Amino acid sequence: MLQGITSEAFIxxxxxxxxxxxxxxxxxxxxxxxxxxxxAAEAVGRQPEAQADITRTMLLGQAVAETTxxxxxxxxxxxxxxxxxxxxxxxxxx
Numbered sequence: 001m002l003q004g005i006t007s008e009a010f011i012x013x014x015x016x017x018x019x020x021x022x023x024x025x026x027x028x029x030x031x032x033x034x035x036x037x038x039x040a041a042e043a044v045g046r047q048p049e050a051q052a053d054i055t056r057t058m059l060l061g062q063a064v065a066e067t068t069x070x071x072x073x074x075x076x077x078x079x080x081x082x083x084x085x086x087x088x089x090x091x092x093x094x
Contacts, residue, residue, distance in 0.1 A: 007089065008086060008089070008090075011085050011086050011089050012083070012086060014085065015079045015080065015083060015085050015086070016079075016080065018075075018076075018079050019075070019076035019077075019079040019080045020076075022072045022073075022075040022076040022079065023072055023073065023076050024072070025068055025069055025071065025072025026069040026072055026073070028068060028069075029065045029066050029068050029069040030069070032065045033062045033065055033066070036058055036061055036062055036065070037058065037062075039058075040054050040055065040057075040058040
C-alpha cells in the first residue's frame with residue numbers, strides 16, 4: 001500500500017496530519033468564549049451597574065481560555081515549518 005511513498009514523504013504527511021489535529025484545539029476555546037460573551041451580555045442586561053466588573057472578569061476568563069488555542073497554533077506551525085520529525089529521522093540516518 002505504501003510502496004511508492006518515501007519515508008520522508010510519509011513523515012511530512014504525518015506532520016501535516018498532526019498539525020491539523022493540533023488546530024482542532026481551537027474549537028473548544030471558540031465555543032467557550034462565545035458562551036462567556038453571551039452570559040456576560042445577559043449579566044450586563046440584568047445588572048447594568050456592574051458592567052465594568054462583568055467585562056473585566058469575562059476578558060480575564062477569555063484570555064485564559066484562549067491559551068489552549070494559541071498552544072495548538074504554535075504546535076501546528078512548528079510541525080509544518082520546522083519539521084522536527086523529519087529532522088530527527090534524518091539525524092538518525094535511517
